[in-house]
Amino acid sequence: MKKLDVFQTLLNEVFVTFLIIFTFQGSNCQLVLQPAGPTQVNALVGTNVTLAVSFSGAPNPLVSWSRSNITVGTWTINSNSSPDIAPNSRDVLRIENNGSLTFLHVPLGYTGNYTIELAKSGLEKVSRTFTLRIFENFQSVSLNTQSDFAKEGAESFTLKYSMLHGVVEQQMWQFNGKELKNSSHYLIEGRSLVILRPNRSDAGLYSLLLTNPFSSAAARKTITILYGPDAPVVGVQPAQLLYKAGDSLSLSCQAEGFPSPITEWTFDGQILPNSNNGVLNLTNVQTSQGGVYTCTLLNTLTAEKREKSLTLKIFEKPGGSPMCSVVSVNDVSLQYQCRWPGGTPQAQLSFPGLSNNSNGAENFSLTVTASADLNKKTVICIADHPLEQNKCNVSASAPMKFLPIVETSIDLSGKIVVSISCLSGASPQAAVSWSRGNETVTNGTTQLISSSTEQLRIYSYNVSSFLVMPNYTCVCYNLLGSQTGKIQLQGPSISDSSLFPNQNGTIITLTWEVPPTAIVTGFGIQMKGPALHTKSGIVTKASSDGYVTIQSKLGSARSADIFPLNPKSTYWFRIIPKARLTDGVPSKIHRAGPGEGLSGSAIAGIAAGIPCSILFLALLCVTIYLILYCSNKKKNQQPTYPVSRAVAKTKNSQTTTSPHKLLTGGLASPPDYNRLHKNPSERTVPLPTFVPPPPVRVATTV
Template sequence: MTKLHEFERLNAVFLCILLSFPFQGSHCELVVSPVGPTLVNAVAGNNVTLAVSFSGAPDPVVTWFMGDVSVATWTINSTFQAVIPENRRNVLRVEPNGSLTFVNVPLEYSSNYTLEIIKSGLRKASTTFTLNVFEIIRNVTLSTKPDFAVEGTDRFTLQHSMLQGVVEQQMWFFNGKEIKNNSHYLVEQKSLVILGPTRSDTGQYSVLLTNPFSSVTAHMNVTLFYGPEKPVLEANPARPFYILGDSLSLSCGAEGVPLPTVQWVFGGQNISNSSILNLTHVQTSQGGVYTCMLINEKTKDQLQKSIILNIYESPSGNPMCSVQSMSNISLQYQCWWSGGAPQAKLFFPALSNSSSGAGNFSLTVTASDNLIGKTVTCMAEHPIEKNKCSVTASSPVKFLPAVETTVDSDGKIVVTILCVSEASPRPVVSWSKGSQAVTSGTKYQISNNTTQLEIRDYNISNFLQENYTCTCRNPLGSQRREIQLIGPSISDSSLFPNQDGTIATLTWEVPPTSIVTGFDIQMKGPDLLSKNHQQTDPQTKGRSKRFQTIQQKPGSARSADIFVLDPQSTYRFRVVPKARMTEGEPSEVHRIGPGEGLSGPAIAGIAAGIPCSLLFLLLLVGFIYLCVYCHKNRSRQTKYPHSRAVEKAITTQTGSTPHNLLTGGLKSPPDYNRLQLTPSERSVALPSFVPPPPPVRVATIV
């Protein structure tokens, strides 16, 4: 019984063991672990593998995550390819054991990677890696912002840059000593900031950049610029004053980095850039304030110091006089004589015996008629010499206003009237329109010296409705002129062709008060030739029967050249003045060319004149015949015939000089002046033509 019992017990154990195999998986657990370190450093462009091993179930599903994004999924020993996004297939690859391999890993794949293993019925397992991808650090350079450091500024920054590389750690050094964050230094991600830099910060700065695969150090020397400060200006030899012809030198300098440059200024002009200014044989014109300008060429900061040089001598040149208006009521006579040590005493004895001044003296008196044209003398007295000057005050003289017309950018017509009258002191000009004073505003603008009035308007007719008056006034009198503006017009014009007749110059003038903003040059006649002297259109030789505008000139123009004329053609030109769009009367029409033949009215006149001319000729012939006939009847009487010789003698005697008895028996003296004349000078009147009388029959009585 005992043996049988033990055998049954063995069968039961064996049966339990056999039955336990189908349910073995339900009691297993998935396990995954990294093979090697979980922090993996790699050089960009190399292959790297995040190696793992797992156990607990065959052929599980593995999924790799880059951060929270799935980048690869695969079932171990599956015949299907791993599921990898298309943009990552060239880089990621899942190994048969579930490890993840990066092919030519790029920089942007630095991240945390998590592997999850899943098997149906089992709890998932996971593990995490950190992948850092680095580049070898190359070509590190340092730069500054701003370009250079200036003492007293808020901050100065040094920053590094590199051609390539990933920095894991940076360290900054000043003259070999490591810099830590404090109240003076601030280390940022890629830079070192110096807060409130001073000249003690001048030195060498270095930065050390490292990563697991490389280490590079870069250096830069930084100079803190400051100054100029503590200026020194000296004269050698040092004296309270200098005499004409003395020699001396001025020296100037200051502290600073870089060393400040020196610029000497005298009388508002730069005279030298040297630290030492040598003055030899000084003149009175060299006396005054000398300013030493100290300039930091790097920071452009400036500091100046001045010294006064007194050079004594008698006043230079001659005294000068002038007279000015005071509130247009009083006259201020002024006299000055520059230079001198001491200054000359100045006074006007004709105006006051008690008032005087030194160097520059003025005296104000009430204007009166007795000062008009009166010469007032300023007496200038100096220990070395005496001199004087004179000035004459005058009232304004008659003048002619000048008118100019333009167009502004808004298209308004701008008429400028200028009134200037000679007078001493210079007169002040006031303007009025009708009975009202003109002041500066939208339509009217008066110049600062009051001599010019600008009137602005779009409509030309608004300029022609009012009379403008300008009055030139000083304390001694006034002159006024009225200006009546007229529309665009031409006062005179001329045309001047060249010798060949191919170019014509048209000139014109406008009345002084005419408002003109431009001119249209118009032509009537055939088309102008081209530059090669051919008709612009050879098929049709055009001839305009009306005036056409060929040029446009501004209001200031007074001439125009017309080129490429045909010498064989006739042209007519005229000028049309304009005030914007308003046209004035055209100028006289000027003609150039050989002519155009007889016009229609001329032909009609000739046709009507021919019969009248014939009738006049007939009447003239009849009148002549009547005269001859009357003369014939008057001379018809009984005469005896005489010989031809006697008739000839009588005829000859009749045409000769009168008989001496008619002149009292005395002969006239010969004209010797006429005898001395050459044959060409002895001109006589040509004989008048008398038509021969009609033939007369003569009867002879025997």
């Protein structure tokens, strides 16, 4: 009912207002509304605040307050009725007598724009707008993130603040003390700071400062950026292009990242232990450890992985030195061979002197047509290995001159076996062909050629059958030439022998040699002289007029020791060569013992030399006598000529010299050579002639 009364009263007032306006047109009266304080009012929540106004121009106007076009209270000033306040604000709002609006214990939600409008019938309405901001003191402000870490390369990372109480008038974000603004990297919206595409440089201290007219608050948070691992950097110490077996080295793998990445080395699919901070130590490496090593880096928080590999070259040179050789192929070509096996990798081999385009590994051969130009030509093989360069050389050569070698033995059946060897230095190795007389030797029961063709064996029971055979001929040949050797076998014989006693005369050593083509299967050592007592007490009987065999030696023997001898006795020794049951010509006789005197040959030499020496002396004396006689005779027959004074003066001025020391023994003066130089018609006797004496053999006492 009260509302209807108020509405009726308003209608009446409006009607009166219009009536006055139309009745008094042309009047200058109007309402004037002025703020009695600031139009923007800040208030702390829970306090009382008034939006103060003052007006003039008409009494008791109608006051209407609204918030965001919603009326919160109306009242006609000085009316008997109470202000009409919105029901939900009656405990807070109050319209004062001057039209001002008062907020009692203003709650936080009353922040907003408030507009006052004055109206009077017949006058133009006036209005003013106020801004009321209700603030609250800050309490429990903090910065929060969705995760503890930001990841480099992510789309974004957000920091957001929260608080228990407080109204923010202004907020300021800082990073490491520097204020942040909206940009392509940072976005500030509401209560959040968004880092767009964060990177490792965004790690640090973030701070927030909140302020309002009544209080301020700050919050800080350190942000950690997870990143990496970056591209790994791998290396080897010592840094070398390659390593040899037995070396020691270290592999390293490093990369930036947070947290520090975990490093793992793998080789041939297997994880390698003993890696410390990305360093892998390898000691006494072998060629089997050469290959690809892979380093894997893991960020345990982001699960990011990076890998990088390196290749180790571990080499081992081949053992020994390269070996060169040359062989014949199909009796037409020469095949040069070079071998240097082993090693990692295998050595590369080539013969640059023969070909610039051919090479091989470990075992290499090159075949060329045989020609005279290759005879004794040195061909070098170049062996190239990463750890060493080496070489060897070989020369192909025709067979060299040689002497056949004859050896004699007896087989199990008692046959004499004569082995003839024809060995000639040649490269490739020479083959040997055999002939006897004009016939080619072939294998049979009495003749056998070795598989290498270098040796011929002849079998017979009787040595005489060897001696009646024609000469044997061996021809050594290869692709570059040939050499021929001829062999005429001869019976058992000794070419030279000697005797060597010891200082005490109790032991003698006999040595001997045999002709190269002699057939000898053994030797008999014979002695003539006193009985020989051996250490075992056995007495070797001997006669003074004959030789007895005291030792038997094999055909390969070339010396014999005989002992013990009596130093005061005289012994005679000789060597008998044998061919099975046939004895050859004994060696010369060797004598051992005291009083050996001159040998028979020495005595014969002395006997022959004495008469020759006497004859020589006689001829020398006759020659000297004839020379002296002829000289004196010519001097007596020389005519006398007048001597000029110059000549006489010269003769008188000459110094008298003593006679030559060779003429001081009473010999006659030397002949007058001026007389000897006369023409043949002036000579009275012929010139003496010199007859050389016969040679004299001088005997030597041994």
